[in-house]
Amino acid sequence: EVGELPQTHNSIGIDVGVADLMITSDGVKHPTIRFDKILAKKKHYWEKRLARRRLQAQKEIAWDKHNKVLEPRELSDFKNYLKAKRMVAKYNEKIANQRNDYLHKLTKQLVEQYDVIKIEDLKAKNLLKNHKLARAIANQSWRELRSQLGYKCAWYGKQLVTVNPKKTSQICSNCGYDDGKHTLDIREWTCPNCGINHDRDINAARNILKTTA
Numbered sequence: 001e002v003g004e005l006p007q008t009h010n011s012i013g014i015d016v017g018v019a020d021l022m023i024t025s026d027g028v029k030h031p032t033i034r035f036d037k038i039l040a041k042k043k044h045y046w047e048k049r050l051a052r053r054r055l056q057a058q059k060e061i062a063w064d065k066h067n068k069v070l071e072p073r074e075l076s077d078f079k080n081y082l083k084a085k086r087m088v089a090k091y092n093e094k095i096a097n098q099r100n101d102y103l104h105k106l107t108k109q110l111v112e113q114y115d116v117i118k119i120e121d122l123k124a125k126n127l128l129k130n131h132k133l134a135r136a137i138a139n140q141s142w143r144e145l146r147s148q149l150g151y152k153c154a155w156y157g158k159q160l161v162t163v164n165p166k167k168t169s170q171i172c173s174n175c176g177y178d179d180g181k182h183t184l185d186i187r188e189w190t191c192p193n194c195g196i197n198h199d200r201d202i203n204a205a206r207n208i209l210k211t212t213a
């Protein structure tokens with residue numbers, strides 16, 4: 001049973017990133033938490049065992065076949081191999097659960113505090129091909145964030161707006177001046193027209209808030 005949440009008459013724009021998962025037009029940065037790194041040691045411990053035990057099992061199976069054993073064993077007959085496999089799966093699940101819990105907390109807060117949530121169309125971001133793990137994790141988190149916001153807005157009577165903003169990192173959200181392209185290494189800049197100092201990402205989030213769909 002989900003009922004509508006009370007209206008707050010507030011709107012927010014959200015920019016998504018790699019180092020910071022979510023940057024809001026209210027000036028809040030929610031960091032990307034690398035849950036995979038937190039559990040990496042324990043997971044790796046079992047991954048090494050899994051690889052070793054699989055290899056060992058495969059050798060024994062080959063011997064069974066070589067010796068023309070009536071019923072040669074299969075991988076699923078090796079209990080220690082199965083245990084290692086289960087443990088790796090357990091840690092993968094743990095990492096995924098922690099990541100989702102974090103996202104659930106963030107998206108719940110958003111629907112509680114805002115009536116209209118504006119988020120950039122992620123297609124443009126996904127186009128930036130990068131095979132690095134951090135990027136892959138960011139992509140996955142953005143998709144999950146977008147999906148949670150979609151159904152939670154529907155559940156709680158809020159509005160999710162996907163905008164296709166242009167030049168969010170180069171237009172001054174204060175006066176609308178176009179400062180030209182800012183390369184990725186420029187994290188902050190001052191608008192030569194109105195003199196305001198911008199954090200790159202917060203300014204982008206403010207432009208997203210201002211963009212009409």
Ligand SMILES: [Zn+2]
Nearest residue numbers: 172175191194
């Ligand atoms: Zn300006």
